[in-house]
Amino acid sequence: MLSRVADNLYWFGRYLQRAENTARIVNVHGHLIFDLPRQVEFGWLPLVQILGQEEAFRERYEGASSEAQIMRFLLLDEQNPASIICSLQNAREILRTIRECAPREVWERLNDLHYLLQEKGDKALTRSKRQDFLQQIIDGALLIYGMIGANMSTDVGYHFLRIGASIEQADMTTRIIDVRSSSLIKPKTAEDLAPFQNIQWMGVLRSLMAYQMFRRHVRGRVNGPNVLRFLLQNREFPRSVTYCLNSISQTLPRLPPDRPLQRTLDRCRALVMDADVDRLMLGGISEVMDEIQVGLANVHDGVSKAWFQAA
Amino acid sequence: MGTGIDWRQYRCEKFYDELFEAPGQPRPAARHLAEYLDDLSETELGERRLAAELAIRVMGITFTVYTEGKNVDRAWPFDIIPRTIPRTEWQRTEAGLKQRVQALNHFIQDIYGSQKIVKDKIFPANLLEESVNFRPQCVGMRPKNGIWAHICGSDLVRDGDGTLYVLEDNLRVPSGVSYMVENRLVTKRVFPEIFENMNILPVDDYPAQLYDTLAAMSPRPGEVPNIVLLTPGIYNSAYFEHCWLAQQMGIELVEGQDLSVGDDDCVYMRTIYGPQRVDVIYRRIDDLFLDPEAFNPDSMLGVRGVMRAWLKGKVALVNAPGAGVADDKVVYSFVPAMIRYYLGEDAILPNVPSYLCMDPKQRDYVLANLDKLVVKPANESGGYGMLIGPNSTKAQREQFRDLILANPRNYMAQPTLSLSTAPTLTEGGIEPRHLDLRPFILSRGDSTYVTTGGLTRVAMVKGSLVVNSSQGGGAKDTWIVDMEGTEASQAQSQSQSQSIGAEAA
Numbered sequence: 001m002l003s004r005v006a007d008n009l010y011w012f013g014r015y016l017q018r019a020e021n022t023a024r025i026v027n028v029h030g031h032l033i034f035d036l037p038r039q040v041e042f043g044w045l046p047l048v049q050i051l052g053q054e055e056a057f058r059e060r061y062e063g064a065s066s067e068a069q070i071m072r073f074l075l076l077d078e079q080n081p082a083s084i085i086c087s088l089q090n091a092r093e094i095l096r097t098i099r100e101c102a103p104r105e106v107w108e109r110l111n112d113l114h115y116l117l118q119e120k121g122d123k124a125l126t127r128s129k130r131q132d133f134l135q136q137i138i139d140g141a142l143l144i145y146g147m148i149g150a151n152m153s154t155d156v157g158y159h160f161l162r163i164g165a166s167i168e169q170a171d172m173t174t175r176i177i178d179v180r181s182s183s184l185i186k187p188k189t190a191e192d193l194a195p196f197q198n199i200q201w202m203g204v205l206r207s208l209m210a211y212q213m214f215r216r217h218v219r220g221r222v223n224g225p226n227v228l229r230f231l232l233q234n235r236e237f238p239r240s241v242t243y244c245l246n247s248i249s250q251t252l253p254r255l256p257p258d259r260p261l262q263r264t265l266d267r268c269r270a271l272v273m274d275a276d277v278d279r280l281m282l283g284g285i286s287e288v289m290d291e292i293q294v295g296l297a298n299v300h301d302g303v304s305k306a307w308f309q310a311a
Numbered sequence: 312m313g314t315g316i317d318w319r320q321y322r323c324e325k326f327y328d329e330l331f332e333a334p335g336q337p338r339p340a341a342r343h344l345a346e347y348l349d350d351l352s353e354t355e356l357g358e359r360r361l362a363a364e365l366a367i368r369v370m371g372i373t374f375t376v377y378t379e380g381k382n383v384d385r386a387w388p389f390d391i392i393p394r395t396i397p398r399t400e401w402q403r404t405e406a407g408l409k410q411r412v413q414a415l416n417h418f419i420q421d422i423y424g425s426q427k428i429v430k431d432k433i434f435p436a437n438l439l440e441e442s443v444n445f446r447p448q449c450v451g452m453r454p455k456n457g458i459w460a461h462i463c464g465s466d467l468v469r470d471g472d473g474t475l476y477v478l479e480d481n482l483r484v485p486s487g488v489s490y491m492v493e494n495r496l497v498t499k500r501v502f503p504e505i506f507e508n509m510n511i512l513p514v515d516d517y518p519a520q521l522y523d524t525l526a527a528m529s530p531r532p533g534e535v536p537n538i539v540l541l542t543p544g545i546y547n548s549a550y551f552e553h554c555w556l557a558q559q560m561g562i563e564l565v566e567g568q569d570l571s572v573g574d575d576d577c578v579y580m581r582t583i584y585g586p587q588r589v590d591v592i593y594r595r596i597d598d599l600f601l602d603p604e605a606f607n608p609d610s611m612l613g614v615r616g617v618m619r620a621w622l623k624g625k626v627a628l629v630n631a632p633g634a635g636v637a638d639d640k641v642v643y644s645f646v647p648a649m650i651r652y653y654l655g656e657d658a659i660l661p662n663v664p665s666y667l668c669m670d671p672k673q674r675d676y677v678l679a680n681l682d683k684l685v686v687k688p689a690n691e692s693g694g695y696g697m698l699i700g701p702n703s704t705k706a707q708r709e710q711f712r713d714l715i716l717a718n719p720r721n722y723m724a725q726p727t728l729s730l731s732t733a734p735t736l737t738e739g740g741i742e743p744r745h746l747d748l749r750p751f752i753l754s755r756g757d758s759t760y761v762t763t764g765g766l767t768r769v770a771m772v773k774g775s776l777v778v779n780s781s782q783g784g785g786a787k788d789t790w791i792v793d794m795e796g797t798e799a800s801q802a803q804s805q806s807q808s809q810s811i812g813a814e815a816a
Contacts, residue, residue: 002569003581097545100558108369115368156583256584307583 007308008098011070012091013164020141021086021172025050025075025133028207030127034201050179051082076121081261084137085117104150106144113140113266159251163303170244171296176207178289201227208239228277228285235267241292245269248299258306265302268295314742315351323743325730327473329394340397340792343509348392352363356391358559361378361738363391363501372493375548385496390735391501394746394767396674398512399792402465404475404750405761409658410650410761412752412759415480415637417653419459422636423449433652434645438669438770441568441720442642443690444483444600444635448605452622455528457629462521463752464488467765469665469731475590476559476576476663476728477748480646488517488751490786498788511791512763518559520753520760521593526626527559527755528591536590538562539580541570543596543612553595557559562593572616578626591627592617597634615789641667641689641723664726668719679726681708683726686715699776700729701761730776732785735769747778748789 001133029047045065048057051074060079061069077083087161090230092114116136124133139310145165152158201222205211211233217234249265252258275288330341337345351359364386372387383758385578419652422445423427428434439445466478466486474530495514499506499651522538529536542553558566570589579586600610615785620626636642644665647658666673666684677684686698698711714781715722732743750765767787768778 001563001583003583004569005563006583093545096550096554098555098564100561100564102722104558107371109559111369111371 001160003308005098005101006157007304008094009101009157009160010164010291010303010308012094012098012102013161013166015087015091015094016141016144017165017168018082018172019084019091020138021169022051022074022082022084022087022139023134023137024209025176025207026071027131027138028203030130031206032199032203046179047074050175052175053080053082056080067127071125071130075125085121086116086248088113090148100158103147105151106147109140109144109147113137113144115139133250137176156255159254160307163248163251166244166248167296167300167303169239170241171293173208173241173244174241174289174292174296176204177228177231178286198222204231210237210239213237224281225277228280232272232275232277240268241272245272245299256307258302259267261299261306262297264295268292271295315356316348317343317613318349321734321741321743322778323732326729326743326745327469327471327676327723328743329396329469329731329733329746331348331734338397339397340395340473340790340794344393344505344790347505347508356736359383359501360391363660364499364816365499366497369549370493372490372497373551375546375550379532387493388771389494390572390744390769390771390785390787391498392734392736392741393498393788393790393791394733394748396764398791401764401791402477404660407477408465408750408752409645409759410654410656410659411465411477411480412460412754414646414650414653415463415482416458416754418649419482419631419634419637420457421603421653423459423633428649428652431652433648435669438641438720439636442636442639444633444639445599446633447756448618448622449631452633454631455530455627458528458754458756460632460637461528461629461631461754462526463747463754465752467660467748468728471514471729472730472732473731474661477646477660478663479640479643481749482637483597484549484630485593486549486552487749487766487768488762489552491751491762491764491789492517492559492789493555494766494786495644509790510795512791512793514763517762518556521556522560522562524753524755524760525562525591525593525627526627527757528629530624531590531628534563534590537580537588538568538591539565539589541565541567541592541594541596543600545581547595549595553714556593558594567596567610567612567614570614570617572614574618574622576616576620580613582606582807589626591629592662598635598669601628601632618815624777639689640665640687641669641720644723647794655737666724667721668724674715674719678712678721680724681711681717683727685727686711686722686724688794689721689723724761733767735771735787737771737773742773745776745778746774764791 024048024248029044044067045054047068048054053073057070057073057080060077061073073080073083075084075257078085078089080086087188088110092110095102095107095110120133148158150162201224202211204227205222207216208231214222214227214230217236218226220231230237231240233242235246237243245265245268248270252262252265272292280288318331318337319649321331321334323331323334330337332338332344339705345570350793367386368388368416373385406664408491415666418428422439429436429439460482462485464481464487466481467475468478492515526536526540527608529792537602538560540553540557540562542564544550547553554564557753563580565580569579571581571586572578577591579588580589596612599606601613602615602618603610603613604615606613614722617626617628618632619676621628621632644662644667650656650658666677668674677686680700682700683696684700686700687697698707700708730745730747732745734741735744737744746769753760767789769785770776770778770783771785772783775783
């Protein structure tokens, strides 16, 4: 496997995962709107914050933050590197250079998604069309994963793709926890908050398609510590941070060995497993999520140094 | 008579038509096709065309046009009505192509070797001295099995009287073969029914044949060779094809930056396991960009030192550098002589009659008939830099007169052929359009393979003779039709057996 191609497959995995997660986050946020009462201060800006693009958004839209503008920014703005259209375009440009590595129908389905955004994107910004549209993107991405899983040999190229997807998912999960748990609902008073706490944490789970699995795994009620524990430390749910890191760890023995990377990854796993969830509820979620994100960035650097930048 | 196309209205009398002898009268190989189309209503035909467009889009069959700093993928322009060729005619054509490429490979080896053909005064020495595709770096080299042009794409055209001529041989980096295979896949999606009733020979064997050819060139026989396809990258107009071929053959698609030449003169690619030796490079980069050490020092696309590795026999380059010396349009006119000289045979496929401007008598003829001839520079491809006499202005003819007189070696002229046509679905219904055919020939020394048919390119613009996709050309699926066992051939074999029977009696 060429280093350049491995690098590209890794990023293909990341971009596809990013597009899918972004579509989910927007969709679930839309659902939440219906559930929350008017007096609860409810903004769309947290979505921009989740993707770490607040500054870019303010610059481009000069302080505006209407639903329509944020939708355009998140879905269709080619200047926003985290937008769905950009993620898919990047994935497509990459796949174009490594088309021979992935099954042919992956290219065909990715083209479908590309044309869907190009042609139907503008009409999909309204509330009534949005859900279907986002669901089509999510389904399209899942179809591509399915094809990769069913039809692509699990050779080293496949593993690089999976590593990229796992890092991206772990990163997305921490971002969602971060923004959702701290700033999604800004209660005017503590009494305002109480009735909706449940809904808020259910929204976090739903953003990650985790509600049903949470119910199966966790006997307790939906509350902060339980949800945090599930999304950070559960070993069986595919979008939990620990699951993603474990899956990278299990893949490493199938790739040319690299000790520094193994150590970086172990440190990151320990950080996640050691997080004291009950104490975090009293404050400091944001800081710990930041720490995990730095740990993931280190894993990314380790992957890149081990295989992509090799002479 | 069906409800659909009325072939009696198909005006094909002016040129040789590939499918019809006369309006309403299909040639034997096209009879089933004509009847089948006959049963399709106009609406159905329109639907099939849309289905083809959709298939092309979904399958992502594109070619790349680079404009305004952006590379744009254009959908492959495709006409759904196939072009048919009877198998018996194709067998003869195939033999002619094999013969031709065999002689061309002998010629290239001779030119970089002892130059017997020059010493024997068959081929003029000054032609060689002035050839821009002659590479002095290759003198004295003998690639494995003496093969230089492993892959050749020859352009065939049919004139008004039905004669199939070779128009040119592309020996450097001929492209188009991926579209040949993809065209068939599209046709199968669009007209699935007809493949049951007609015996159309398959075309999808090419990638396997190419892989075998490449593998046979490995300098380390006995081991599984490491084969790569070297592409200039995504901005190249044939990038789609580079990806496609690499994918079909299961070989690495590499760019110059992925390869390097070690102190041991072997070529290595950068992989996640560290450097890995490369045995065969199918290069889709022109000679001059191949190696900044040997050729253009500014090339960012090539691999420093790869010529050194090749000359030492550490890696195979396909096609070999310098093979282009034989696809010069002036050298072309010597191919029939080469076939006689090296093989002791007469050419099976004729050349288009050519006038070489370096010869004073022929030059005078060309200059006196500029308005009737097509004048071509020796080394341009893609239809650039040509004068098409009958369509030219006086100023253009004067310009070419000066060009020819300034550099006679660089020009040759041919009579304007009345290129054959085939029915093509246009905005205004079905009309004849001009076309050519590019088969691909693979040579490995011990055997030669010719594609089943080739890529039919069609000039979509009415009256146009330019078939290049960069200039508004499209393509058709090409069917080699086996009529053995059909009524036409049954009648023939019956009369044969009767006469045999009569003799026996």
